[in-house]
Amino acid sequence: MIEVSKIRADFPLFAQPENRDLVYLDSAATTHRPRQVLEAIDEFYRRDNANPHRGAYRLAERATTAYESARSRVAAFIGAGRSEEVVFTRNATEAVNLVAWGWAERHVREGDEIIVTELEHHSNLVPWQMVAQRRGAKLRFLEFDQAGNLDPVQLEGLLSERSRLLAITQVSNALGTINPLRPFIDKAHAAGALVLVDGAQSVPHTAVDVRALDADFLVFSGHKMLGPLGIGVLYAKIEHLEAMEPFLFGGDMISSVGYHSSEWNDVPWKFEAGTQNVAGAVGLAAAMDYLDGIGMEAVAEHDRRLTRLAVEKLAPIDQLHLYGPMPERGPVVSFNLATIHPHDLATFLDQKGIAIRSGHHCAQVVMRKLGLAATARASFYLYNDEQDVERLVTGLLQAKDYFKKWL
Amino acid sequence: MIEVSKIRADFPLFAQPENRDLVYLDSAATTHRPRQVLEAIDEFYRRDNANPHRGAYRLAERATTAYESARSRVAAFIGAGRSEEVVFTRNATEAVNLVAWGWAERHVREGDEIIVTELEHHSNLVPWQMVAQRRGAKLRFLEFDQAGNLDPVQLEGLLSERSRLLAITQVSNALGTINPLRPFIDKAHAAGALVLVDGAQSVPHTAVDVRALDADFLVFSGHKMLGPLGIGVLYAKIEHLEAMEPFLFGGDMISSVGYHSSEWNDVPWKFEAGTQNVAGAVGLAAAMDYLDGIGMEAVAEHDRRLTRLAVEKLAPIDQLHLYGPMPERGPVVSFNLATIHPHDLATFLDQKGIAIRSGHHCAQVVMRKLGLAATARASFYLYNDEQDVERLVTGLLQAKDYFKKWL
Amino acid sequence: MALDELYQEVLLDHYKQPRNKGVLAEPDIRLELKNPFCGDEILLTLKMAEGRVAEAAFEGHGCVISQASASVMTEKIKGLRVEEVAAIADQFTHLVREGKYERPEGEEFDEIEAFAGVCEFPTRVKCAMLAWRTLLQGLKEHGGREHLHDHHAHGAEGETPNRG
């Protein structure tokens, strides 16, 4: 079991005077970083910094090694067969766009269909809207039910020989839905479609094995898993990477440049144009070391336990509406309290030192479907504990009292 | 005048045991960072970290303020009229690609022409090759002369009513050529073409004022100016930004998302998809503070002095061939020594603790034109001093001796 | 408590009984804006007469701050000339951003000053400004100037998931 007090001691942000009282319940938006990650970044800049792949001197070699070792670290963390299957991007969003421009632009034709789920974050929806528009393809939606769950049988009804891709999140950032991916992926594959898994909310919280999943593409962000901002990952099966075109040109992604035409470098480098965020990659690798040091099983169990507790404590509150599947879900609890607008609720809780998210969570289709404009959302990670849940509950009760006359 | 020993004391990398003896002459590839920048990054993560623009709590507000203040800082540094004209990107390369996808894809038509100079880095050439190919447009090259200079009169010959864009570097990373931009920009504007200035090698070394230049677009990278990796800038006149489409979709760049279509956020945010590198932006702002603390005039003068000294000392070495304009140039000295391949030279110098760059410097058109496969390149910045130049000269003489029998 | 500075009685009144809620028929100005960071929306309709705001109404949903702000605004601008509206909007912006405010004559400004507490809650400034931003943009467009907001419309909103 995770000893939260020991873990919190690793996170300098919680030790700052201005954050002493902070109950941080917005890790689904971004996490904080343990000193081990900050030190890895700093250490890179202080010792090994240079432009990788470019210099024939030792410092450059150290930078190259740092960068490529980080790639191998990421590959190992997600169970990729080879490190060349890992492309570093700016964030999960860019990783989806890389698949949209690099793969879909070549392989999706007029009349083809792309299936996305109604649960998707805008980052795994809007790029497909644009592909559909550019290519004359059709978007089809896998709908979620009352509880926020998807049904593999419904997927069967959507799949056809026109299906090119299924874009599906492993865990919904808005409702917490955990999609058991294998049946969805198998059905998509059986119909000849590829599958892109949005791992932004799953990779940080649970062991993900791309080969066990048989995912064609997996995207996630470093900053949601204790890593730095400015680094994300696209995993893709090597054969798909090799069938993709780059969409960012210049710098290291070429092997040869003439006046009017150029040749590309090998994968994955051909997708990494210009000087890359080496410190970001190094920091992400350090975050993975940190998580593995605790054990992803322990992390998952901790998150599960806190989430279950939160659902248990929130559900009985009068006029509190919980959204999403019960009780098993990712560490995300979306709700509304009476008719208090989530912003007003968030401002109130903030005054009590409790940071929650309010809004559409970049999932407006989910909101639309639920007939909501916004929800309040609390999300948990390994530095949260039972007390944080207690403080949230107390805060909510106080808020209800405070806004009584506004209702 | 710059006191280099005081400056070097700010750079932790030079204090590391493994780098004690280091003469770092590859700042044109990437620079090191003063502790002020590293501390700003660290401080952000330790105190203000959150996902900006997204939370209604104070921590998120601090993150938003940090990010948007960095944008204003950048705007001030380059003389932009308003901070909305600054888009954060991953690096200079991505910034060029944003103009290629966002602007050129809409405004360049079949038969139109894009003028690039033969001096361009691949990052300011390959994106235009691809635009030309996609749009059925033609690339025209502004050639450099024997000395490595461009001629505004030659530009006149290339300009026509078909000209849409001139892509021109302010300082060449391969030859050091400083292009006096105003006449080029004025002529391009007179013909109705816009101008993209590659400031990757100029913004770090000299005061650049986008309004004085009347540049339509300016790109540069943080890591070449003491800032972090993973952050770059596109400056664009607001009217051009507003006439541009985003090419990365998802996350914060939208204002509203439906099932099949979406609406974009305002500029510049509509170009910043997904969670941004806030720490990177904060670090870049700190780098600008650091540079302004010294004074860009002083930095420029220091670089000029060292470069002049290097040219003076290298020119007389027997069988040493210097490339590029003399003596005025950016802080970049490209050369070959006898028939020693630049890689072999770089390995030799590295053994003496001297880090130079060898290769084509991502400027294969320059190499081709000069009939070379590669050059050795030494580049300078504010932490270099006369001693570094002396060590380089001594190292070169030793190299010539060592490789005598190989020639 | 600082919260009470934000949630003043004046706002409560407007929030619970919004003035000018609805959509005017045949408006001279009609503009919908969204707060991209939270999804709050407002639809503003205005009728103009001789360079003055003759009627104003708003429709939308959002938090206390955005709704009360819209309600107060529609009341305050009625009968004013465009320049006067711009001046108040300017004052309001200063008020919610910096807490500073050059109070013009007249008690009709009491209700505007009730938003002074917003400046202590920077994340809520956008909520307070949404209605006013919509207003200013609507007036600008009405004045024949170009669209400021780059509406990227490549389809209709509000569709069902699997049309066609």
Place this chain on the structure above:
Amino acid sequence: MALDELYQEVLLDHYKQPRNKGVLAEPDIRLELKNPFCGDEILLTLKMAEGRVAEAAFEGHGCVISQASASVMTEKIKGLRVEEVAAIADQFTHLVREGKYERPEGEEFDEIEAFAGVCEFPTRVKCAMLAWRTLLQGLKEHGGREHLHDHHAHGAEGETPNRG
């Protein structure tokens, strides 16, 4: 001095008098590879006979390491079966990456072992490997397998700046 480990006499000999330099006419295998990080190029041509390398030649430019490596390689692989070539290539890779090397019988491996010093210079491993990578890829393609290297060709090389 470590440098002497890298720049051994054997390499000097091959660098100054490269063996099998040139381009074979009507080759069975013809492949050009570039080291994307430095621009070094090699054009390898091979003639095959009965599953063996009958003739090998290289053309190109580059540093001491890449040129000497290509020269030594073209000598060593002549007469060998494809599997034997692959085995040597494997050994060579280990050698220049890790300095480890299971020495097969025969003094013809002396010249290969002269590249042992490369492993101390990780930035130069790519130089040593360029010829061998080209060889392996050429053999693979010859064996009917698919292209490994994604050559993105959207035009001809070596043009003048302002054609047409």
